[in-house]
Amino acid sequence: MEISFLGGAGEVGRSCILVSGSEKILLDCGVKFKEREEFPQLDNKTARSLDRAVISHAHMDHSGFAPALYAAGYTGQVYLTKPTRDLTQLLLADYLRLQKDFSPYTQDDINKLLTHTQILEYDQWSDKGKGPIRFQEAGHILGSAITELNLDGKKIIYTGDINLRSSRLLEGAKVGMEADVLIIESTYGAKANHHIAGKDADRILIDNINAALRNDGKVIIPSFAIGRGQEILSTLESFMRSGSLEKTPIYLDGMIKKALKIYRHNAIYLKKEVQRRILTSDDDPFKSEFYLIPKSKDRRDVFEQKKAIIVTTSGMLNGGPVFTYLEHLAGSKKNAMILVGYQAEGTRGRKLLDGAKEIELRRKTVEVNLKVSQAPFTAHSDHRELVHFAKNVRGLKKVFIVHGEKEKLGELATAIRRATGAEVVIPEIGETHQI
Ligand SMILES: [Zn+2]
Ligand SMILES: [Zn+2]
Structure with a gap:
């Protein structure tokens, strides 16, 4: 063989x-x-x-x-x-x-x-x-x-x-x-590579978001549409509900929302405890009053918000709506971007983590002043x-x-x-x- x-x-x-x-x-x-x-x-x-x-x-x-x-x-x-x-x-x-x-x-x-x-x-x-x-x-x-x-x-x-x-x-x-x-x-x-405990990763994520929101900034969380995206959303939802995270609109962009639906439709493949929450309903982690979808292609409604959290594809900044958000938000120190997954060699995500101060987006060079950090969700x-x-x-x-x-x-x-x-x-x- x-x-x-x-x-x-x-x-x-x-x-x-x-x-x-x-x-x-x-x-x-x-x-x-x-x-x-x-x-x-x-x-x-x-x-x-x-x-x-x-x-x-x-x-x-x-x-x-x-x-x-x-x-x-x-x-x-x-x-x-x-x-x-x-x-x-x-x-x-x-x-x-x-x-x-x-x-x-x-x-x-x-x-x-x-x-x-x-x-x-x-x-x-x-x-x-x-x-x-x-x-x-x-x-x-x-x-x-x-x-x-x-x-x-x-x-x-x-x-x-x-x-x-x-x-x-x-x-x-x-x-x-x-x-x-x-x-x-x-x-x-x-x-x-030694992963920290999940609750410590949660803490880093929430602290970084709260810091940016205190400055009236917007937070971009680029994420894989499938997997990390849903884990991040349910983390944000749960901390917002408990009051540890400031109540802020959470925009879902790219495929994340559709994938969220598939997660919910296939609930029997989720953890027992999550299944129970969906069944007993008022605690459904997939439905949240904080979730919003951008209304227009230029995402103007998102940029008009004073504060916002944006969970969007793609996770390694290969393409997708995250480019639009970076074009608008990367220039300001008030804003933040939190990378939550694996960043492969040669990707924009890896370059920014390594300290790059500008990136190429759609053949344009964009200056990067927003705070880039990593919450080791994996x-x-x-x-x-x-x-x-x-x-x-x-x-x-x-x-x-x-x-x-x-x-x-x-x-x-x-x-x-x-x-x-x-x-x-x-x-x-x-x-x-x-x-
Ligand atoms: Zn995989
Ligand atoms: Zn793989």
């Missing part, structure tokens, strides 16, 4: 892994956003030869290239959870709209993907219980899954993106499985949690580390080797390994 790393190896983005045994199964099929998109190293012939494909969760670095499988002539099924299907549909439509003529696929291909989806519940083998695919809770975003493969007598676990801690809305990832081979993400795999596990996950896989012989920046992978490899005694490999993109 072989595993080929077609994307997402030594990088974050375009996750795509091919497992070839008696069947060919593709694990994820994403795009990578840099200055321009990069796609997995997957040719049409290989795409057509696949037996099955899996999408671990809706984020575009795992799902964004999947319709291209159908453009290439693939006719098989894509396995995913129901929330992943709903959220992927939303994201792909948006991607196509933004790409226009440059997209690697058409609406037709997206439709083909949607008619070829096979919904799997957590903890249930595909093919009426016979396998070879089973999902487990990954704790990363709504519907995110760890994939277990049982193929030709070998057990493989692919983590996708995982978060072992439970968040405001979701339970943490399942720990304690069995496998010969583990393919594990490593976004925050470096030893220095949907990924840190170094210690990743090692803990690997250590709790029974029968483990081989580990592949993916979905991380190259220079940071060595430390995680050493730690997992020490903790498990398994052979640990850091594959390069384009490599094929025997297992």
